[in-house]
Amino acid sequence: xxxxxxxxxxxxxxxxxxxxxxxxxxxxxxxxxxxxxxxxxxxxxxxxxxxxxxxxxxxxxxxxxxxxxxxxx
Amino acid sequence: xxxxxxxxxxxxxxxxxxxxxxxxxxxxxxxxxxxxxxxxxxxxxxxxxxxxxxxxxxxxxxxxxxxxxxxxxxxxxxxxxxxxxxxxxxxxxxxxxxxxxxxxxxxxxxxxxxxxxxxxxxxxxxxxxxxxxxxxxxxxxxxxxxxxxxxxxxxxxxxx
Numbered sequence: 001x002x003x004x005x006x007x008x009x010x011x012x013x014x015x016x017x018x019x020x021x022x023x024x025x026x027x028x029x030x031x032x033x034x035x036x037x038x039x040x041x042x043x044x045x046x047x048x049x050x051x052x053x054x055x056x057x058x059x060x061x062x063x064x065x066x067x068x069x070x071x072x073x
Numbered sequence: 074x075x076x077x078x079x080x081x082x083x084x085x086x087x088x089x090x091x092x093x094x095x096x097x098x099x100x101x102x103x104x105x106x107x108x109x110x111x112x113x114x115x116x117x118x119x120x121x122x123x124x125x126x127x128x129x130x131x132x133x134x135x136x137x138x139x140x141x142x143x144x145x146x147x148x149x150x151x152x153x154x155x156x157x158x159x160x161x162x163x164x165x166x167x168x169x170x171x172x173x174x175x176x177x178x179x180x181x182x183x184x185x186x187x188x189x190x191x192x193x194x195x196x197x198x199x200x201x202x203x204x205x206x207x208x209x210x211x212x213x214x215x216x217x218x219x220x221x222x223x224x225x226x227x228x229x230x231x232x233x
Contacts, residue, residue, distance in 0.1 A: 010080040013092045015100045035079040036098075044098060044105035047230040054075045054082075061086050069090035072079040073097045 018071055031070040046073070106230035107223060124178035131171040131184045136196030137224070138164035143206050144217065153214045160221065197228045 013021065022030065027048045034045050035054040045051070052060050064070060080093040098105060141161040148154050175184040196202045209217050 010077055010084060011092050012077075012080075012095050014095050015102065018092070018094045019103075033079065034098075035075050042108055044107050045230075046098065046101060047104070047106045047226060052079075054079045057079055057082055061083070064083065064088070066086075066088045069092070070080075070083055070088055071092045071094055072076045072083070073094040073101075 013071065018073075021069075021071070030068050031064050033064065033070060033072045035072050049073075104222065104226045106227045108227055122178070124175060127171050127175040127178055128184055128187055131168055131175060132188070132193065133195060133197045134164050134167040134171060136194070136202045138168065140196050140202050140205050140209075141221075143202075144209060147210060148214065148217075150214050153218070156218075157221075160225075196224075198224050200224075 022032070032046060032049040034041050034049040034051045035057065036051075037053055038051060041049075041051045050063070052063065076093045076097055080091045083091045094100075138161055141157045141164065144157050145154055148157070172184045175187070176182065179187070194201050194203055196205065205220075209220070212220075
């Protein structure tokens with residue numbers, strides 16, 4: 001992935017939209033991915049999120065179910 | 074921005090519905106869970122069958138219930154006492170659910186009959202009930218409430 005990929009348009013949600021999105025669903029229906037560092041995750045994370053620091057995402061991408069909608073934070 | 078980069082990577086890898094949450098966790102208003110990803114999971118090592126998991130979960134709920142019950146011995150604030158009594162009832166209802174599960178996994182055996190004589194002094198979060206009570210005696214109601222909120226939010230985090 002090159003530098004330009006960081007500037008790809010990515011759809012975003014406000015926290016309110018994310019909350020609304022998750023409220024209507026079973027936690028197994030979507031991926032909620034915390035891409036920060038483990039220390040940050042330990043201090044506080046959204047309930048039900050999985051920790052995959054962005055630096056590890058490339059090799060751990062298989063852990064994310066591609067058939068489900070995904071929210072990163 | 075890390076979240077954006079991550080979302081871009083996932084979209085690049087072919088995931089169709091990827092969103093990044095604006096403002097990240099700082100913008101999130103409401104409860105967050107804490108602790109490392111494996112927190113509270115260590116205990117699951119030797120409990121493998123569904124029956125054993127149900128018994129372990131029952132023990133943790135029962136530990137939390139005991140904690141809430143004993144708080145009543147030294148709290149004076151009426152509102153706080155009422156709240157912890159409600160939480161006690163919630164733990165009892167969790168125990169009933171888990172007790173039913175245990176029964177169905179064990180061919181009708183009651184979970185209470187399966188407990189060893191020397192029960193582990195443990196509650197949700199893998200904390201010792203007696204340690205938690207010693208800690209709580211020194212603290213004001215607000216700190217105890219914060220602890221209870223963290224406990225319940227983390228439990229929610231782990232269950233989902």
